[in-house]
Amino acid sequence: MIMGPSGCGKTTLLSVISTLLDPDSGTCVVLGRDLARMTPLERARFRCATVGFVFQRFNLLPGVSILDNVTVPLLIGGHSRNHAESRAVKILDELGLRDRTSASPNELSGGQQQRVAIARALVHNPKLIVCDEPTSALDQTTGQMVMETLHAQARQTDRAVIVVTHDARIMNYADRIVRMEDGAIISCNDAVELEMPS
Numbered sequence: 001m002i003m004g005p006s007g008c009g010k011t012t013l014l015s016v017i018s019t020l021l022d023p024d025s026g027t028c029v030v031l032g033r034d035l036a037r038m039t040p041l042e043r044a045r046f047r048c049a050t051v052g053f054v055f056q057r058f059n060l061l062p063g064v065s066i067l068d069n070v071t072v073p074l075l076i077g078g079h080s081r082n083h084a085e086s087r088a089v090k091i092l093d094e095l096g097l098r099d100r101t102s103a104s105p106n107e108l109s110g111g112q113q114q115r116v117a118i119a120r121a122l123v124h125n126p127k128l129i130v131c132d133e134p135t136s137a138l139d140q141t142t143g144q145m146v147m148e149t150l151h152a153q154a155r156q157t158d159r160a161v162i163v164v165t166h167d168a169r170i171m172n173y174a175d176r177i178v179r180m181e182d183g184a185i186i187s188c189n190d191a192v193e194l195e196m197p198s
C-alpha cells in the first residue's frame with residue numbers, strides 16, 4: 001500500500017511502475033525488469049500481459065455492456081472473442097456480477113462498477129495489479145468488500161497488488177506500507193518479507 005497526502009506523487013509513481021509514464025531520471029525495476037532498458041514496444045507488451053489497472057473513478061467504457069468492458073484486456077492481448085467472453089463471464093461470476101453482464105455501467109451502483117473495474121483488471125491474469133485509490137468513491141462496507149477481493153488476489157502465488165490510497169480505513173489490509181511526501185518515499189514498513197519473482 002502506498003500512502004501519502006494529495007499531490008505527493010502517488011499517481012505519478014503508480015504510472016511509472018505500470019509503464020504508463022516514463023521517468024525523467026532514476027531506475028524503476030518491476031518484477032525483475034528494468035523498465036528503462038525496454039523498448040516502447042516491449043513496455044507495451046509487458047503492460048498488456050503483466051499489469052491490471054483499477055482506477056479511482058472506475059473508468060469503465062460508457063454505453064458498452066459490462067461483459068464487453070471486461071473483455072477489453074483479452075481482446076487487446078490478441079485472444080479470440082469466444083475465449084475473452086467465457087473468461088469474462090467466469091470472473092464476473094466470481095465477483096457476484098453474473099446477472100449484470102448485459103447491463104451498461106450507468107445502470108450499476110458505485111460498488112458494482114468498481115467490481116467490474118476489478119474484473120477487468122484481473123481477467124487476463126496479470127502478475128501485477130495496480131489500484132489508484134480504489135475505495136475513495138465507495139462507502140465503508142463496499143470499500144471493505146473491494147479490499148477483501150484485492151487482498152485475496154494478493155494472497156495467490158505469483159501476484160502483487162499495489163494499492164495507492166489516503167484512506168486510513170483500509171490500512172489494515174496492507175502487508176507493506178510505503179509512505180510518500182513531497183514526491184519522495186519517506187518510509188517503508190514491512191509486515192512480511194515479500195519474495196520478488198526472478
Ligand SMILES: Nc1ncnc2c1ncn2[C@@H]1O[C@H](COP(=O)(O)OP(=O)(O)O)[C@@H](O)[C@H]1O
Binds near residue numbers: 013
Ligand atoms: N501531467 C503532469 N504534469 C506536471 N505535473 C503534474 C502532472 N500530473 C501531476 N502533476 C503534479 O505532480 C504532483 C504529484 O501528483 P500526483 O502524482 O497526481 O499526486 P497524488 O496522486 O499523490 O495526489 C502534483 O504536484 C501534481 O500537481
Ligand SMILES: [Mg+2]
Binds near residue numbers: 010011012132
Ligand atoms: Mg492520485
